[in-house]
Amino acid sequence: MIRSENLRSGYIQDDVEEYLYRLLPERDAVIGEIEKYAEEHRVPIIGPAVARLMMLLVQISGTKRIFEMGSAIGYSTIWLARAAGPQAEVFYTDGNPENARRAQEYFRAAGVGKRIRVQVGDALELVKKTAGKFDFIFNDVDKHQYPDAMRAALPKLKRGGLFVTDNTLWSGKAARPAAGDDKNTRGVQEFNRLVYASKELFPVLIPLRDGVTVCRKN
């Protein structure tokens, strides 16, 4: 069973999606607790299928310095921090201080608190302000902000670094004409157009869950 309804893609056949999630190994206690909390309180999280993709990308790229834009209660942050190992530095950002408070409890319980820097505020501003460049930037802010998130993130990404963005199929709505007032779908569509038009990026949109776009910076 897919535990949380918000893990459903909306465009993959239900039995195929169930199958994909049934293949996944059980998660440890902390990750399991966050998945349960997210389901009960309808907190959107990437879920374990996308989390495993992120873990793989971090590990094969040897990523150590990560900036996350839109971290909520820290589910994706813990997967990233574990993947990058004890020498990693992972920047958590969220606009909601209550999310940050809860996330910090989970970071301690997961044993990754020392490698995570928590910042509360606008992730688009924070990525510009934080010193240095990053090996990996994960973008999961509000969808209407995606084009601006890309513009803010790219100058902060090292050459050869990865810029990963969740929800780039947006329940399949990205593929269909968007209503004029549907600013989230329009944001995702414009983002997809921009990354594929960019000379700086090599993007691949992976139709896993809600769509994940992985870009390497040239």
Ligand SMILES: C[S@@+](CC[C@H](N)C(=O)[O-])C[C@H]1O[C@@H](n2cnc3c(N)ncnc32)[C@H](O)[C@@H]1O
């Ligand atoms: C989809 S949730 C993030 C889920 C998280 N990445 C995970 O998978 O566990 C998006 C979060 O981004 C935050 N957010 C949206 N726009 C933001 C912005 N511009 N700056 C900081 N946080 C933002 C929201 O408060 C929300 O908690």
